[in-house]
Amino acid sequence: MSCWETIADYSLRSIGIGERLLPRENFTLCQQVVLIGSGMIWNIYFGVIALVSGFFLATAVALGKATANPLLRKPSEWFIFVFRGSPLFIQFFFAYFAFLSLKSVSPIFDPFTAAWLGAAIVLFLNTAAYSGEIFYGALLSIPKGDLDAADAYGFSGWTKFRKITWPTMLRLAWPAYTNEAIFLFHATTLVYLSGFPAWRQKGDALYYASYFADKTFNPFVPYPILAGYFILVTLVIISLFGLMNRRLNRHLPQDVRGRIRLRMNLIR
Amino acid sequence: MACYLTTGKHMAIYWSVGTVLLLLAITAPVALAFGFAGAAAARSRFLPLSLLGRGYVAIVRGVPDIAFFLFFVIALDQFFEWIRHEVKCPDWDQPIRQGNDFVVCAAAKLPQGNSAQWIHETYGFFLAVLTFAIVFGAFAANVLYGAMRAVPRAQLETAEAYGMSQRQCFWRILVPQMWVFALPGLSNLWMVLIKATPLLFLLGVEDIVYWARELGGSKTPRFTDYPHGDWRMWYFLGLLVFYLAFTRVSEVALDRIMKRLTKGQATTGGEAQRKTA
Amino acid sequence: MKKLMIGTAALAMLAGAAWAESHSVVRMGTEGAYAPYNFINDAGEVDGFERDLGDELCKRAELTCEWVTNEWDSIIPNLVSGNYDTIIAGMSITDERDEVIDFTQNYTQPDPSAFLAPEGAELDMEGGIFAAQSGTIQASYIAEMGATLVEFATPDETIAAVRNGEADAVLADKAFLSPIAEADAELAFAGDDVLIGGGIGMGLRESDGELRAKFDAAIQSMKDDGTLNDLITKWEVGETF
Incomplete structure (x- = not known):
């Protein structure tokens, strides 16, 4: 069986297209690379969904935590504290339990016990909490002069937020937020490891990597392949976020851009 | 109830809390040392060293810690045994890899095959610490590298103007000043490290999550004096409280340090501090 | 040829000395x-x-034994890497495993696997949803059977999945399922038992032939004097020899 056939059979296996049975014997390097790559579809799916949806909630919680009104501040603080303070591992466990018990209440909740929705929700809440904290930190470090200047120009309320506060917050938070995005993609490997069951052998990259490690009894091939894929994903994230960073900092003089990027090198 | 909570198995879970805390206490400084070495290497003018430092940071940061844990411990163990093998048994003529087996001479075994169980466990713990330190060292290196770059250039130039050597500049000017810039990143790293401990079971260390799963799983009366249904919920709730409390304590401690550092800075945070004062 | 044999004998002696030490x-x-x-x-x-079995085998083979636990997923890599010397973990003798490690003779009869389902349920072998622990022979069996396979990391979770309706039934070793079926009135065996894999044997490194021979002999002696059958009856792990 040539490698092209393997690609045709297995490159979309993780979403249920192609050969139904996984390879059973005579494992080739090609099979391992293709199937683990196929699993990456799920990692990228979870990462992108959680990152995009989490961004909006994160902005909301960051503002919530920064307001003086305790009705908004307290829930935001607790939300951030609980999701940042507990291991994702345990969050997946509780989410699965909770979704299972909701399932008996109404069939509406049926899809929640499946990874594509349930795990995406957990990751969404998790990343919202982490990014929320990063954004909150950035809100606090907005130079006072910027806001004074905004006041002097007559900006107020929504316009001030949209034109001054929010872009500055993003600019300051961006390097740390890049790290958060990297971590989030890495965290997606936990979904099938301990959180949600894999259906019809459709799993993420780690699922297939451990399948091969289990069948060939040799962990030194599949896991480095998995690592290679993730290094690629990380590089893509870094360059995409780098482009965005350039755009956010386009008004600054050249040498200062680099400075800010490195100075705010927080990680989650 | 009191009997149930003091079974040997429960003792094991209490013991494992200590293991986790000890691991954190050892890993943090070791990882910091790795990070410092990595950052210093990455800054080096000597190209191969600089590439080594950058490569270490880029590769280890790019790989999910789980994937790393799943094969790295075995690799590390084999690497140590291989080195000892080369040193201790130079006249060994059999191949190290016989088919799938990894075979070294008995003297090179780590730990020695006939040593007590606690030595094996300590060795496993040591491997886990090293693996954690290597992974988190890469992140720490990234933070410290950024912090070193953030120290105002003028400071270093002044030092050079005073006739300090490269080495003196680095140790007397750069290193003392960089901590201010590194602290937020390092405290974040500490939080991540705390929350990575449930992955310890992948490294063969029986941690709290392992025991919570083991104790919480439903038990039939045939194999235990205390049969019960699926109690994992309650045990995990306990873990949740443990982690939240631990995070809270760390947060309070780190907040204190951070407050001292933001004092007087012309930022929203500093402004808020001034208003309340 | 002779030279080769002397070489092999010398190697065997060398290995023997090293073996006794390690x-x-x-x-x-x-x-x-x-x-x-x-x-x-x-x-x-x-x-x-x-x-019970392992302690008795060690006594008969005059070995000092120590017990260690390891995650199922990495149990074979850790054996071949030398972190422990045997696997004695309910591991069925299969061809694919036999390629990587060696097995002693089986110490249980091939244990049938059984489906555990909610009381009174009918199994749909084609369209049903079946739970299994990932990486087990039962998981591969369901995948090949054509039904929907749901995999969980631990045996406990597979049972929980049947209890809460995520899966129609769980496929696992019958000896593992029987005490659960006894204790829980809502669960019962369903469908026919299936025979997958050979009996259970001890796994050893392929390079550890001598240790394997010792355990093999000890198992044989336990089979011969009937003590193995007593243990099998005591723990209810399938048919006796």
Whole structure:
């Protein structure tokens, strides 16, 4: 069986297209690379969904935590504290339990016990909490002069937020937020490891990597392949976020851009 | 109830809390040392060293810690045994890899095959610490590298103007000043490290999550004096409280340090501090 | 030819000397989560059929043994890497495993796997949803059967999945499922038992032939004098020899 056939059979296996049975014997390097790559579809799916949806909630919680009104501040603080303070591992466990018990209440909740929705929700809440904290930190470090200047120009309320506060917050938070995005993609490997069951052998990259490690009894091939894929994903994230960073900092003089990027090198 | 909570198995879970805390206490400084070495290497003018430092940071940061844990411990163990093998048994003529087996001479075994169980466990713990330190060292290196770059250039130039050597500049000017810039990143790293401990079971260390799963799983009366249904919920709730409390304590401690550092800075945070004062 | 034989004999002697040195303590690797074969008892120690069996085998082979637990997923890589010397963890003898490690003769009869389902349920072998622990022979069996396979990391979770309706039934070793079926009135065996894999044997490194021979002989002697059958009856792990 040539490698092209393997690609045709297995490159979309993780979403249920192609050969139904996984390879059973005579494992080739090609099979391992293709199937683990196929699993990456799920990692990228979870990462992108959680990152995009989490961004909006994160902005909301960051503002919530920064307001003086305790009705908004307290829930935001607790939300951030609980999701940042507990291991994702345990969050997946509780989410699965909770979704299972909701399932008996109404069939509406049926899809929640499946990874594509349930795990995406957990990751969404998790990343919202982490990014929320990063954004909150950035809100606090907005130079006072910027806001004074905004006041002097007559900006107020929504316009001030949209034109001054929010872009500055993003600019300051961006390097740390890049790290958060990297971590989030890495965290997606936990979904099938301990959180949600894999259906019809459709799993993420780690699922297939451990399948091969289990069948060939040799962990030194599949896991480095998995690592290679993730290094690629990380590089893509870094360059995409780098482009965005350039755009956010386009008004600054050249040498200062680099400075800010490195100075705010927080990680989650 | 009191009997149930003091079974040997429960003792094991209490013991494992200590293991986790000890691991954190050892890993943090070791990882910091790795990070410092990595950052210093990455800054080096000597190209191969600089590439080594950058490569270490880029590769280890790019790989999910789980994937790393799943094969790295075995690799590390084999690497140590291989080195000892080369040193201790130079006249060994059999191949190290016989088919799938990894075979070294008995003297090179780590730990020695006939040593007590606690030595094996300590060795496993040591491997886990090293693996954690290597992974988190890469992140720490990234933070410290950024912090070193953030120290105002003028400071270093002044030092050079005073006739300090490269080495003196680095140790007397750069290193003392960089901590201010590194602290937020390092405290974040500490939080991540705390929350990575449930992955310890992948490294063969029986941690709290392992025991919570083991104790919480439903038990039939045939194999235990205390049969019960699926109690994992309650045990995990306990873990949740443990982690939240631990995070809270760390947060309070780190907040204190951070407050001292933001004092007087012309930022929203500093402004808020001034208003309340 | 003669030269070759002398060479082999010398090698064997060398290996023998090294072996005696390195195996003064034999480390027995098990999972500790698969009652009645092996589990952690209330005192936090390894217990079960294989604990009794292993201790007896070590006594007969005059070896000092020590018990260690390891995650199921990495149990074979850790054996070949030399972190312990045997796997005694309810591991069925299969061809694919036999390529990587060596097995002693089986110490249980091939144990049928059974479907455990909610009381009174009918199994739909084509369209049903079946749970299994990932990486087990049962998981591969369901995948090949054509039904929907749901995989969980631990045996406990597979049972929980049937209880809460995520899966129609769980496929696992019958000896593991029977005590659960007895204790829980809502669960019962369904459908026909299936025979997958050979019996259970001890796994050893391929390079560890001498240790394997010792355990093999000890198992044989236990089979001969009937003590193995007593243990099998005591722990209810399938048919006797």
